[in-house]
Amino acid sequence: MDHRRALSRLTAAAPAAAAAALLALTTACTAGTVQGRPGASGLRDPYFPKAGNGGYQIEHYDLDLDYDPADRELNATAVITARAGQALSSFNLDLAGLKVESVTVQGEEARFNRTGRELTVRPAKDLKKGEVFRAEIDYRGEPRPIVDADGSKEGWITTADGAVGVGEPIGSMAWFPGNHHPSDKAAYDITLTVPKGYEAVSNGELASRTDTGGGRTQFVWHDRAPMASYLAVAAIGKFKVTTGRTPSGVALYEAVAPAEAAASAPALAKLPEIVEWGSRRFGPYPFGTAGAIVLPAESLTYALETQTKPVFSGAPDEDLLLHETAHQWFGDSVSPKSWKDMWLNEGFATYAEWLWSEDHGGTTAQQHFDAYLKGDTSVDDDAGGDWAAFPPAAPPGAEDISGMPVYVRGAMVLQRIRQEVGDEKFFALLRGWATDHEYGNASTADFTAYAERSTGRDLKKVWDVWLYGEGRPK
CATH class of the missing domain: 1.10.390.10 (Neutral Protease Domain 2)
Known part of the structure; x- marks a missing residue:
């Protein structure tokens, strides 16, 4: 991240309200003895104690996001595959704003409740310790930024020609439900459907680009490497896209706002050399692809090391590109256990x-x-x-x-x-x-x-x- 960025403490959901909501879920359960217990609604991070959730680890996110910059409406489905670390009667996901339409767990309808930024899910049947389970959440609405105390914004940000979803430290909860703490890393498949004429860019490799009819284009992105949720990105805009490879064969994907193309060119021309240099100094480049997303100037007040494709607000210089690319080793591949690190x-x-x-x-x-x-x-x-x-x-x-x-x-x-x-x-x-x-x-x-x-x-x-x-x- 660009060191000009200053992050803030976010207000946690009121404990009394959360307890009341959980009690309502527990007392409403059907006949029979509850074998599991609720997963914790936070991981007690030193700075963001309500970030993340206890009782499970997520192994894979499959996000299907349909977005129209004209009305700023997001219609989405998140399919989460996770492993229960304890017997669970309920578990929490972090989600800010947006309306949850339905939740299923293991294919069966699940009860759910919203309290602040916590989505509490009560499966029809308790989950056993060690059980791999699949939760599907349908949700929609106009995603909003999360504003830090210093005035900087994360989450879902509208830009001059589209939008971008970014997450450090906990802004990803503004556009998809999850276990939003860096200690829970998972693989990702992210599908972005947007109006024809827009590019949609995310982490990892572009698996497919399809005209779905009705003036819409679908982009399917796959990142098999474990990723902390704050490193996920969804960028939608009228980008100029270029691809290539480094001398050692690492794929390159650069999406640049047209107005920033000329100013970005000198730094981006150094990217292959930066990746090769880092591989010599720090060990082999940890991912299958590298690149950059350059947004229209002033979209954000910082740059961010989103995995495989750092995000820049306006044209980066060589030092900034080097800094965010170095994070692919330090921060993205090797991620902090807590925000204190x-x-x-x-x-x-x-x-x-x-x-x-x-x-x-x-x-x-x-x-x-x-x-x-x-x-x-x-x-x-x-x-x-x-x-x-x-x-x-x-x-x-x-x-x-x-x-x-x-x-x-x-x-x-x-x-x-x-x-x-x-x-x-x-x-x-x-x-x-x-x-x-x-x-x-x-x-x-x-x-x-x-x-x-x-x-x-x-x-x-x-x-x-x-x-x-x-x-x-x-």
């Missing part, structure tokens, strides 16, 4: 910018590090900022998880490790971290243990001062 995304992507510059004859990572220590803006324009306002591994609140320390001081942590262990062990650590945790989730504690184990060095002073320490390190 955000520096593992942003610190690594920021360090990738420094490393790209160093490898291409520009400012070295050490020179960036020194510039921030000295506040030398002649080396780095942002060096005068408050990069030490808080420890990168302990942001004070949800509004801080995209703050400058998460990006810059996070990158400085990596440079301190490099100083301590030397280049050979450091670059082996970078590559090993990305490859050994591919498609998984990791916490800060996982990283610190891995770094010490892989380098054979005690790095406690680095963690105490740079990662968790208060005040400005020296």
Whole structure:
């Protein structure tokens, strides 16, 4: 994500109302003893405690989204395949706004209730622990943005020529029901049906493009790699689409708003080189395709590392394209266990910018590090900022998880490790971290243990001062 972005704490649904709704569902059940128990309505994330849901893990989303930019109406079906982690009498999905028409579980009609951003589903029969179940939700309405405290928007955003669905941190609930926490990753098939003349772009590979009649075109996208829901994207617009391959064979798909095509061309021309460079530095590119979605300028106030196709609001420059592409390793393939681990995304992507510059004859990572220590803006324009306002591994609140320390001081942590262990062990650590945790989730504690184990060095002073320490390190 672009470090200018600041995320906010979202208001959780009122506990009393949620409890009352769940009690109503439980007491309304048919005769017989309930063997299961309700799944939790949140995962107690340090910053977004109501995000995600307990009692199950989703294995696959099949989203069928029909959207018309003219009336902004979304008609959709979400088919969710999940595995119960406990015996379940009911389970929750995160969904903001939109009207739920019907829900089935294992092919049978299920009762459901809405409370705030929680959709509580009561299957006709309790689900057994370990049971793989299929829930189908039909829903419709005009999807809306979710507005953060700083005024930035996520969720479903209308653009000058269409719309885009984005999700960091929990905005995906504005356009599809799900388990919206990064710790629950799943495969995705996303079908987008739009008026003829529009392009519709999502994650992974384009499986088919079909004229369905009645002036509509259907795009079917498939991403088999596990993906956190905040990385899902649905972009609809009058894009200019180009395709290709990197020298090593990674497929490329770029969808660019026509007004941004000329300004985007210099950076996008570097994308094949960026993917190949990252594969050398961080291990093989983790997905079958790479690319970019360039929206009309000012559609968003940030860029976002949506899986396989980062989203840019207006033409990106080379550094921004590099940053979001680096996230494909750090954040997308290796995803955080909680939002407190955000520096593992942003610190690594920021360090990738420094490393790209160093490898291409520009400012070295050490020179960036020194510039921030000295506040030398002649080396780095942002060096005068408050990069030490808080420890990168302990942001004070949800509004801080995209703050400058998460990006810059996070990158400085990596440079301190490099100083301590030397280049050979450091670059082996970078590559090993990305490859050994591919498609998984990791916490800060996982990283610190891995770094010490892989380098054979005690790095406690680095963690105490740079990662968790208060005040400005020296």
